[in-house]
Amino acid sequence: MEPDSPATTKDAATPARRPGGRSSRVREQVVAAVLADLVERGFDGMSIDTVAARSGVHRATVYRRWRDVGGLLAEALDATSADDWPPPDTGSLAGDLLALNDEVYAALTEAPPVARALIAASFRSGEAARALERLWDDRYARCEVIVARAVGRGEAAPDTDARRLLVAATAPLYHGLVLLRNPPDPDLPARAAEDAALAARAGAYRSKNA
Amino acid sequence: MEPDSPATTKDAATPARRPGGRSSRVREQVVAAVLADLVERGFDGMSIDTVAARSGVHRATVYRRWRDVGGLLAEALDATSADDWPPPDTGSLAGDLLALNDEVYAALTEAPPVARALIAASFRSGEAARALERLWDDRYARCEVIVARAVGRGEAAPDTDARRLLVAATAPLYHGLVLLRNPPDPDLPARAAEDAALAARAGAYRSKNA
DNA sequence: ATGCTAACGCGACAATCGTCGCTCTAGTCG
DNA sequence: CGACTAGAGCGACGATTGTCGCGTTAGCAT
Numbered sequence: 001m002e003p004d005s006p007a008t009t010k011d012a013a014t015p016a017r018r019p020g021g022r023s024s025r026v027r028e029q030v031v032a033a034v035l036a037d038l039v040e041r042g043f044d045g046m047s048i049d050t051v052a053a054r055s056g057v058h059r060a061t062v063y064r065r066w067r068d069v070g071g072l073l074a075e076a077l078d079a080t081s082a083d084d085w086p087p088p089d090t091g092s093l094a095g096d097l098l099a100l101n102d103e104v105y106a107a108l109t110e111a112p113p114v115a116r117a118l119i120a121a122s123f124r125s126g127e128a129a130r131a132l133e134r135l136w137d138d139r140y141a142r143c144e145v146i147v148a149r150a151v152g153r154g155e156a157a158p159d160t161d162a163r164r165l166l167v168a169a170t171a172p173l174y175h176g177l178v179l180l181r182n183p184p185d186p187d188l189p190a191r192a193a194e195d196a197a198l199a200a201r202a203g204a205y206r207s208k209n210a
Numbered sequence: 211m212e213p214d215s216p217a218t219t220k221d222a223a224t225p226a227r228r229p230g231g232r233s234s235r236v237r238e239q240v241v242a243a244v245l246a247d248l249v250e251r252g253f254d255g256m257s258i259d260t261v262a263a264r265s266g267v268h269r270a271t272v273y274r275r276w277r278d279v280g281g282l283l284a285e286a287l288d289a290t291s292a293d294d295w296p297p298p299d300t301g302s303l304a305g306d307l308l309a310l311n312d313e314v315y316a317a318l319t320e321a322p323p324v325a326r327a328l329i330a331a332s333f334r335s336g337e338a339a340r341a342l343e344r345l346w347d348d349r350y351a352r353c354e355v356i357v358a359r360a361v362g363r364g365e366a367a368p369d370t371d372a373r374r375l376l377v378a379a380t381a382p383l384y385h386g387l388v389l390l391r392n393p394p395d396p397d398l399p400a401r402a403a404e405d406a407a408l409a410a411r412a413g414a415y416r417s418k419n420a
Numbered sequence: 421a422t423g424c425t426a427a428c429g430c431g432a433c434a435a436t437c438g439t440c441g442c443t444c445t446a447g448t449c450g
Numbered sequence: 451c452g453a454c455t456a457g458a459g460c461g462a463c464g465a466t467t468g469t470c471g472c473g474t475t476a477g478c479a480t
């Protein structure tokens with residue numbers, strides 16, 4: 001984690017009066033403690049006190065800066081979201097969507113369930129909700145190139161709504177694994193990807209209806 | 211609420227030694243208080259103590275029987291889930307899916323956000339999670355007739371996976387409104403429904419790939 | 421070097437949460 | 451009608467949560 005990374009998502013907007021000082025160190029210690037606690041005790045076993053104790057930072061400081069567990073997770077999320085994540089590029093729309101879905105599937109079924117913990121936190125804290133929203137929005141925006149390439153190859157109509165297609169491909173994973181809590185099914189990513197690719201080829205997800 | 215409804219979802223499995231007695235009354239009072247509290251103070255402002263005070267039932271009793279807020283919401287959910295909900299029947303697959311999606315959309319965007327509160331609770335309590343799972347599973351099961359009728363009309367292949375089609379139609383709503391937290395878009399239900407119907411007609415969601 | 425100030429450490433505090441053992445009451449059954 | 455018992459009422463308790471004011475310190479500037 002770069003010492004000057006606090007400005008990553010805020011750029012010039014933040015005052016950030018002392019970028020490289022003690023606050024930064026505290027921040028790093030806390031973020032590390034949050035991640036450690038998350039994987040070790042799970043989301044529900046985690047509390048401000050736990051994190052404070054583990055990080056060696058005082059309770060009151062943690063309360064002041066992050067307010068609640070959701071705020072902590074938001075911080076951790078912003079700190080760890082890789083800025084260099086590349087969308088898959090396999091040469092076909094179905095292949096790209098499959099690769100993408102495999103990643104999503106892996107994230108949602110890994111143990112301990114970090115992704116699920118973050119989603120859960122987003123329901124309890126505005127901070128966490130906004131952080132997660134930023135992350136997803138960023139990822140979906142990057143993935144739009146997948147659709148552009150597909151259009152170039154003739155696998156989708158030129159006026160295909162990229163975001164809608166991407167959501168159609170991935171939403172069944174989130175829905176099944178996170179909300180409906182279906183047992184993990186290894187075929188799910190492929191099926192959802194193929195269904196979406198097929199639908200795109202058939203002319204779905206277009207801006208204007210034919 | 212019927213006085214003997216506790217057995218609704220449990221049938222013969224529960225001992226239920228005293229079906230019509232004081233316990234039942236307490237249960238009703240508590241469920242009523244839960245619903246009132248939920249709409250009045252929202253999910254996060256709600257606590258065991260609040261509900262106990264409002265219902266006139268003692269704190270300790272509520273703790274004993276329901277353990278936490280999630281348990282309370284699970285109870286309320288089981289108590290209020292209408293057993294006579296009929297899936298839409300408009301005469302076409304796209305129409306049925308649209309009607310279904312309109313219902314989902316309404317539930318997810320209503321104020322106060324009861325549905326979202328229940329989903330949030332499902333991440334914090336196994337009880338609530340299971341109750342919600344039961345409800346969704348029940349609804350999706352009932353909706354399978356929509357696909358059967360569509361197959362009969364030739365709007366989908368006979369080996370179409372009903373559940374998969376239904377999920378494809380509804381998942382974008384949940385994903386967009388609950389997880390991605392996009393602003394409500396009145397066109398969303400129609401688009402998702404039409405995309406799914408179009409995909410089905412094009413041969414997606416089939417058990418065996420051609 | 422020396423002063424300035426944002427931020428942290430610290431401990432005390434009230435509020436709330438959840439549990440426990442006991443008593444009492446209201447249904448149920450002989 | 452009388453005995454039995456599951457379950458509710460009750461209050462006290464320890465643990466945890468979140469807040470506050472005050473003293474201290476570390477980074478920055480001149």
